[in-house]
Amino acid sequence: MRGDGNGVPFPFFPQPAKGETVYSVLCRCSARTALHESHLLEELTGQRRCAPLLAALPGYLPKIAARVPQGHPWRDTTIIVRDHTPLPYFTYFDRQSEREAWVRKLADAMTSHPFSLSLGLSRSPCQASTPHPRYCPTCIKEDREMEGFAWFKREHQLPGVTACWIHETTLALGCSQCGSYPIKGMALGMPGKCCCSQGASPLPCTTNQPVRTEPLVWLARQAAFMVNSSGTSCDNIRKALREAALERSWGRGSLVDPTRLANGMENRFGREVLEWLGAPVWTEGRPAAWVRRLLRKGSEAHRRSSPVLFLLVLGALYDSLEEFEEATENSANIPVGLRLPSTSEELPRPPWSEELFRLLEAGTCGLPGIAKRIGVPVYKVIDEVRRHHWRVLLSPQTRKKIGDEKIAAIKEDLRSGVKKTAIMQRYCCSEWALTLIELDEPGLNACYRKAGKQSTQQGNRTRLEQYLAIRPTATRSDVMKALPGVYDALITKDKEWFYRQIPDKRVAAIKTRKERVDWAGTDRQKAAEVSSIFDRMLAPGVKPVQATETAVLKKAGLWTRYRNNPKKFPLVNKVLKKRSELYEQFLQRQVAWAVKQMASAGEPISINKLRRVAGVPAQLLRDRKDMVIKVSREMNAAINGRSFFA
Ligand SMILES: [Zn+2]
Numbered sequence: 218m219r220g221d222g223n224g225v226p227f228p229f230f231p232q233p234a235k236g237e238t239v240y241s242v243l244c245r246c247s248a249r250t251a252l253h254e255s256h257l258l259e260e261l262t263g264q265r266r267c268a269p270l271l272a273a274l275p276g277y278l279p280k281i282a283a284r285v286p287q288g289h290p291w292r293d294t295t296i297i298v299r300d301h302t303p304l305p306y307f308t309y310f311d312r313q314s315e316r317e318a319w320v321r322k323l324a325d326a327m328t329s330h331p332f333s334l335s336l337g338l339s340r341s342p343c344q345a346s347t348p349h350p351r352y353c354p355t356c357i358k359e360d361r362e363m364e365g366f367a368w369f370k371r372e373h374q375l376p377g378v379t380a381c382w383i384h385e386t387t388l389a390l391g392c393s394q395c396g397s398y399p400i401k402g403m404a405l406g407m408p409g410k411c412c413c414s415q416g417a418s419p420l421p422c423t424t425n426q427p428v429r430t431e432p433l434v435w436l437a438r439q440a441a442f443m444v445n446s447s448g449t450s451c452d453n454i455r456k457a458l459r460e461a462a463l464e465r466s467w468g469r470g471s472l473v474d475p476t477r478l479a480n481g482m483e484n485r486f487g488r489e490v491l492e493w494l495g496a497p498v499w500t501e502g503r504p505a506a507w508v509r510r511l512l513r514k515g516s517e518a519h520r521r522s523s524p525v526l527f528l529l530v531l532g533a534l535y536d537s538l539e540e541f542e543e544a545t546e547n548s549a550n551i552p553v554g555l556r557l558p559s560t561s562e563e564l565p566r567p568p569w570s571e572e573l574f575r576l577l578e579a580g581t582c583g584l585p586g587i588a589k590r591i592g593v594p595v596y597k598v599i600d601e602v603r604r605h606h607w608r609v610l611l612s613p614q615t616r617k618k619i620g621d622e623k624i625a626a627i628k629e630d631l632r633s634g635v636k637k638t639a640i641m642q643r644y645c646c647s648e649w650a651l652t653l654i655e656l657d658e659p660g661l662n663a664c665y666r667k668a669g670k671q672s673t674q675q676g677n678r679t680r681l682e683q684y685l686a687i688r689p690t691a692t693r694s695d696v697m698k699a700l701p702g703v704y705d706a707l708i709t710k711d712k713e714w715f716y717r718q719i720p721d722k723r724v725a726a727i728k729t730r731k732e733r734v735d736w737a738g739t740d741r742q743k744a745a746e747v748s749s750i751f752d753r754m755l756a757p758g759v760k761p762v763q764a765t766e767t768a769v770l771k772k773a774g775l776w777t778r779y780r781n782n783p784k785k786f787p788l789v790n791k792v793l794k795k796r797s798e799l800y801e802q803f804l805q806r807q808v809a810w811a812v813k814q815m816a817s818a819g820e821p822i823s824i825n826k827l828r829r830v831a832g833v834p835a836q837l838l839r840d841r842k843d844m845v846i847k848v849s850r851e852m853n854a855a856i857n858g859r860s861f862f863a
């Protein structure tokens with residue numbers, strides 16, 4: 218049963234919490250199994266050290282995936298990489314295809330070391346990883362109450378992050394009595410746990426923190442946003458920031474002025490913070506090398522730059538990453554292949570062009586004769602004539618054959634853009650005759666094409682309007698899928714009108730969802746369901762399980778939906794807020810239940826027995842001596858005369 222990847226699945230493996238690091242899930246697994254830590258590590262990763270799990274990017278993911286039970290989400294290593302490692306943070310500013318490639322690489326890797334090198338993590342101004350996992354003391358309290366347990370979060374482990382993005386609390390990396398995590402002899406310890414009986418007294422992760430903490434909280438928020446996002450929609454971060462800097466007049470011509478850029482960053486973050494982050498913007502009174510290079514044209518090719526540096530520039534230009542994304546989104550909306558090709562280049566004149574002109578002026582033979590004389594196909598001759606707007610007079614024979622009245626009518630139809638096939642049918646004339654009539658009046662072809670364009674445009678507009686009449690909430694991408702031809706034509710030639718019809722992708726998308734799902738109905742029904750789940754879970758008699766929000770939502774099959782959209786469930790939210798059980802309440806219920814069991818079995822209450830029946834650590838019961846005595850009295854249970862409670 219060695220962890221060789223082919224073995225029997227490991228019998229128990231916890232469900233990862235949101236943003237929980239790989240190391241943390243293994244810690245929780247260890248807390249619930251009787252295996253020795255190094256043995257557990259060997260079972261799950263094929264080696265005995267926890268350091269590879271605490272690196273900036275964890276290794277051994279394929280091994281872990283092969284050992285978790287069937288049906289566990291971690292059977293898929295790409296899920297581990299996307300949702301439980303910091304990789305999305307490090308690759309946030311890359312192009313989408315590159316981000317995907319990184320995910321696949323890390324998902325298949327036993328050791329992450331080569332990627333850390335090629336991702337440039339060793340050159341990060343502030344440490345890219347911490348060998349000591351960090352936690353937020355407020356988070357662990359809240360998580361214990363809400364979820365029944367605490368975990369290490371990837372948002373807290375990112376470069377330059379020393380504060381919690383939710384609580385703004387300074388992060389801790391261990392216990393001030395026992396030292397930093399992992400504590401000696403506890404390779405897989407859970408956050409807030411240590412050798413102290415009262416729990417860890419948080420050891421701050423930094424001792425020389427800058428006075429101004431607002432920039433640090435800002436950085437923590439942006440980092441959390443990045444790690445939970447699928448990446449920027451911006452195609453070229455350097456270019457986007459360069460353009461934004463130039464818009465701010467931080468440039469000289471088309472170049473960004475490093476002095477103004479450095480000043481901008483210093484005004485936003487302050488010198489102390491920048492130096493503390495390891496990214497000072499000045500060296501000996503001049504803008505630092507990284508400030509001069511970061512946005513320079515062509516620097517993309519040279520080397521990766523740390524996301525921290527991009528964040529610093531971005532923070533000087535925008536209020537937040539979200540604002541930056543919104544500002545760049547519109548330009549990224551149009552797929553690249555649909556941009557209009559440039560039409561400015563003039564076609565070179567063919568060498569026979571002058572000869573053609575001479576022969577036309579002479580007027581001795583018709584177009585077929587001229588084509589024969591200069592040795593060029595007729596259609597090429599016609600193209601050249603059209604291009605120069607030369608007139609080819611209708612021969613008297615042709616004029617007579619078709620008749621002046623008909624000729625005038627055909628010209629009128631051409632001017633108004635009636636399709637040539639329709640004209641030919643209407644007047645029973647050949648295509649050749651039509652061409653001759655057209656060439657008799659230079660400019661007629663241009664009129665015809667302009668009118669034709671307009672009627673095509675009108676046709677496309679009409680088709681879109683008809684489509685939108687049936688599907689009023691369709692988004693631009695719906696149109697792209699349903700009417701690709703119309704979409705292409707509109708977005709390349711009639712974009713403004715098109716955008717006016719479907720103003721904004723996101724707004725439209727939200728509208729569609731609103732119409733499709735009956736949120737209010739679901740909320741009502743689920744609120745009733747959630748309420749009855751609470752009734753069952755809190756009913757006396759059954760062995761207590763903490764009725765946390767998560768537990769109840771999962772039982773109601775609502776966990777993911779509620780998490781994604783809590784605002785859609787006001788009634789469910791009300792029930793949850795009113796009835797979910799805090800840890801202290803749960804503890805009391807556990808004690809009451811156990812006391813009742815013991816009393817009905819006629820057993821006097823003692824700490825040792827009570828602890829086993831209730832499944833609560835002795836220390837917790839000792840701390841709540843008064844509560845235990847009160848509950849026992851209420852239930853008329855006898856207390857063991859020699860016990861702690863006597
Ligand atoms: Zn927190």
Ligand SMILES: [Zn+2]
Nearest residue numbers: 392395411413
């Ligand atoms: Zn301690």
